[in-house]
Amino acid sequence: MNLLHTGQFYGQTNKTIHLNGITLTDTEYTLPKVDWHYHENAYFTFILQGNVIEGNKKEIYNCSAGSLLFHNWQEAHYNIKPEGFTRGFHLELKNTWFRNFSFNIAALEGSIKISDPDTRFLFYKIFKETKSYDDVASLSIQSLLLQVLSLLFRNYEVKPNNDPAWAGKVKEILHDECCKSHTLEDLVKTLDIHPVHLSRYFPKYFHCTLGEYVRKLRVEKSLALLSNKQLPLTEIAFECGFADQSHFNRCFKKIMGVTPLTYKKLIQH
Numbered sequence: 001m002n003l004l005h006t007g008q009f010y011g012q013t014n015k016t017i018h019l020n021g022i023t024l025t026d027t028e029y030t031l032p033k034v035d036w037h038y039h040e041n042a043y044f045t046f047i048l049q050g051n052v053i054e055g056n057k058k059e060i061y062n063c064s065a066g067s068l069l070f071h072n073w074q075e076a077h078y079n080i081k082p083e084g085f086t087r088g089f090h091l092e093l094k095n096t097w098f099r100n101f102s103f104n105i106a107a108l109e110g111s112i113k114i115s116d117p118d119t120r121f122l123f124y125k126i127f128k129e130t131k132s133y134d135d136v137a138s139l140s141i142q143s144l145l146l147q148v149l150s151l152l153f154r155n156y157e158v159k160p161n162n163d164p165a166w167a168g169k170v171k172e173i174l175h176d177e178c179c180k181s182h183t184l185e186d187l188v189k190t191l192d193i194h195p196v197h198l199s200r201y202f203p204k205y206f207h208c209t210l211g212e213y214v215r216k217l218r219v220e221k222s223l224a225l226l227s228n229k230q231l232p233l234t235e236i237a238f239e240c241g242f243a244d245q246s247h248f249n250r251c252f253k254k255i256m257g258v259t260p261l262t263y264k265k266l267i268q269h
Contacts, residue, residue: 001076002037009090010034010079017130019138021097022145024130029086034079042073042105043092044148046123048267049227050086054079054111061113065267066223068114068123070152075110089127091145103149112156115175117216118207119151121255124223128258131266166191166198167205178217179241184210218242219255226264233260 007016007023015026023041029052045054047067054061054069056077061069071077073095098105114120126144129137169191174182188195202210218240225236237248252260 002035004037004039006041006092006094008039009088010037011088015130017133019141021094021100022141023090023092024126024141025090025092026130027088027090029079029081029088031079032081036076036078038074038076039071039092040073041092041094042098042108043071043090044123045069045071046089046091046120046127048087048089048127050084051082052079052086052088053082056111058110059113061111063113064224065227066120066220068120070108070112070114072105072108072110077111089130091123091126093145101146101149103153107153108156112152114152114156116151116155117213117220119148119155120220120223121216122148122151124256124263128266163205164201166193170198170202171206174214174217178214178221179239181241182214215251216255219252222248222252222260223263226260227267229268233264236260 004010007013007018007025009025009027011030012028013025014028015024017024026048029050045063045068047063047065049065051062051064054063054077056075061067063069095105122144126141126148129140129144170187173187173190184195184198188198191198199210202213206213208216222236222240225231225239233248234245237245240248242248242251249259252258252263256263258266
């Protein structure tokens with residue numbers, strides 16, 4: 001089984017940035033299949049364009065644009081690339097980096113497909129910093145990465161799950177049907193809880209209001225569609241459940257800090 005060293009990925013790497021213990025690469029996936037292999041460093045993969053299938057000894061992940069994966073160091077996996085152009089942004093972390101910031105990397109086992117929208121939005125901002133690299137970019141990337149790791153450990157570190165059953169159920173409903181116009185009445189009927197209870201305790205488990213969470217999921221869904229050069233913004237807005245393009249623009253900019261058009265140009269550069 002092949003071991004890939006720092007900065008090595010199968011495909012064509014177009015850009016590499018080295019920071020203190022961090023390596024960032026922008027890579028085109030050119031091989032239809034990559035057999036079992038592992039990396040010497042823990043790393044993230046953020047799919048910018050296209051699709052890829054990643055499998056390990058426990059799970060298979062179907063990843064489209066906007067998907068974010070974390071692999072612990074020496075976690076064996078394989079890749080299958082469907083037809084078409086696929087591009088990924090990778091961020092590798094040496095074990096010394098984790099020790100310097102007192103993160104116990106052993107607590108994160110194997111591979112993780114990250115569904116938390118806040119973590120994925122932070123990772124987009126890291127990618128954005130690499131596109132406008134200046135003397136502040138290194139500081140910004142490190143700061144954003146620490147936020148990513150904090151969320152990752154909070155959400156995925158092995159620990160007892162004390163969340164109520166309704167929290168898991170509402171998360172499943174909203175993720176599966178984020179573009180649907182949900183009403184509070186329909187949700188509480190499905191969840192079998194009081195509307196005041198849902199409204200009061202939703203922020204405790206999701207760290208934002210119910211409405212903010214739905215908007216985050218819709219913006220997140222748009223990330224994959226924005227990588228498609230053929231789709232106009234009006235169609236993307238409609239597909240993601242926004243009333244119109246203006247509403248889409250406002251929500252997207254509030255969450256991502258840039259307009260959908262700016263993101264579309266950046267991701268396709």
